[in-house]
Amino acid sequence: MPARILDKAAQGERLTLDDALILAQEADIHSLGRVALARRTARHGRNAYFVYNQHINYTNICQNACRFCAFSRQSGDRDAYTLSVSEAVERVSSRREDPIREVHIVGGLNPNLPYEYYPELVQGVKNARPAASVKAFTAVEVAFLAERGNISPRQVLEDLRQAGLDALPGGGAEVFSPALRQKLCPEKISGQQWLNIHQLAHELGIPSNATMLFGHVETWWDRLEHLLALRDLQDRTAGFLCFIPLPYQPHHNELRAKGPDGLDILRMLAISRIFLDNFAHLKAYWVMTGVKAAQMGLWYGADDLDGTIVEERIGHAAGATSPKGMTRDQIAQAIVQSGFTPVERTSHFEAVAQ
Template identity: 60%
Template sequence: MHETTAAARRILDELPGRRLTRDEAMTLADQASLHDLCAAAMADRLRRHGRSAYYVFNQHINFTNECVNACRFCAFGKRPGSPDAVTHTVAEIRAMVHAKRDQTVRETHIVGGLNPKLPFSYYVELLQAVAEERPEAGIKAFTAVEVAHLADVEGRSEADILTALMQAGLLMLPGGGAEVFSPALRAKLCPEKISGERWLSVHETAHGLGMNTNATMLFGHIETFADRIDHLDALRTLQDKTGGFLCFIPLPYQPGNNALSARGPGGADYLRTMAISRLYLDNIPNLKAYWVMAGIKAAQMALWAGADDFDGTLIEERVGHAAGADTPKGLTAAQLRQAIVMAGFTPVERDARFAPVAGA
């Protein structure tokens, strides 16, 4: 890797204390050595979180893989009528949650495809069932894409849909469906999916209702680094307005079992993106190294590139694995803690809202 240029060094020397501009972020992406970039992100991370690295006991539930969208990067979704399409009843979901009652769960993560056969009442009953089985676990469910789909199908506003879901037990929205906001890229990658502007609008509406949300970016496919920084800038702009994002998760593209001919990011690209994300998103408190899609070792290294969260036990994760992720579908808390300690950090258990668990 090249040495840091004088222009990039000047920018790094002025951090912390002021906000990066888009052009400065591009300069760092192009002209800072990976070592210097990660060192700056690590310094920022230490100021925010010290040596703490957070993890959570969580359960993933995918209630349907049937989807009217046909995103080129997705290996999880199945077209309506496909013999591989699966939709679980509310009773089956309740049984899945009940079956894990002997395990600690602080967060229940629920997402699915856009199944046109499911009425809105299904989503409400699903939340109610999970909340009854796991009242102690925060429910993080339904991406902005799903919320927009429900609003369109029901002929209701997104605020109305979100309010009803919150009343049924929804705590917060996950960050999925953001992909990369560039309209030109979305036209190639996921033409049926909602626009980046609408994704941001759904999250802004959720924030206005008092709900926190997460945000993601899928990278390492056909986008440029400029596209990535534009994506970060849109998130930072909304966060300035609402303050509702709790965590940003850079998701490395998984090249298996899908129609998109792309290789995915290498390790250096992953760490560079993580570091730029930490430095640019100065108003989003948490940065997640999602071990399922990055791999355990890359996620450990990401803790040195600005990340503070290692995600969780992820009981039965399916979306990333459908696209070829070769990581386990779940880890024990002991394995998570060991991975964090081996990386040189202090494991801290958190809840769905990223608050440390007292006495853990």
């Protein structure tokens, strides 16, 4: 049975949920990898992409209490922090010599921040880095801002776009299953609300990424239903730039799940490449997989390693053991060592002329 479905996938036919479940549970990892690599090669050849980017986590104060999160703090905690707009802008402008092409901004749901802070933050960063894309605020943050400003999510997105927003990151998706969200993040918006906000963004001409957190208490069926919801929305809007499966980090949080091993990470990447046939790009996020697993991921369907990052805080708070940042030369070398051709890109996956 897996051989027949692998042949179907190799021919470029769209898989059903049942097809994908059989592959996920029964297919040999090497056979799965060969098909995923072929699908990846058909789109991208030997190219593997990366971006010169910088992460800004503007606050770790959050009114939610997601069970898998080790980053969030409450107001008054010893290590709670919030950057002012000028402090955040200084972190970007102080690296003036670096050719940063993307600033990635996400943080906690801080009830102490006024609505005006967010468009001012986007505008400040955009003014400091006019040539860079500003990829800011997850759908969860957008919903929170709508509540804070007593306006619609559409108006929030329009305000942010006016301030200089170029794209939405994919965080906050976790796993769409309502039952699992009750266990993992009951305070967070529903999976359907996450999808609705990304659809709104796409309708407004704001592209976005998509993610899934895996390797905790979910089943393969939960994973595949999540992928199907993303595939269906992409069929309607074509607004997703990239899918990023995020391995759960097992340390310093309440969930106490084991986390995925290397084979599970590779299987997840391969299934994602094959099943998400309308997503051009698949990211092996080196921060959460580790560099070596991300390098292997390029052979199992991934075509992107993310970027330089400079200083990542969220995954590392949960025990990620990867570096907090890489230089452009380091990430290019990691791609070359994997047998692929490094291609520096923009947020919109346009190749940067060298």
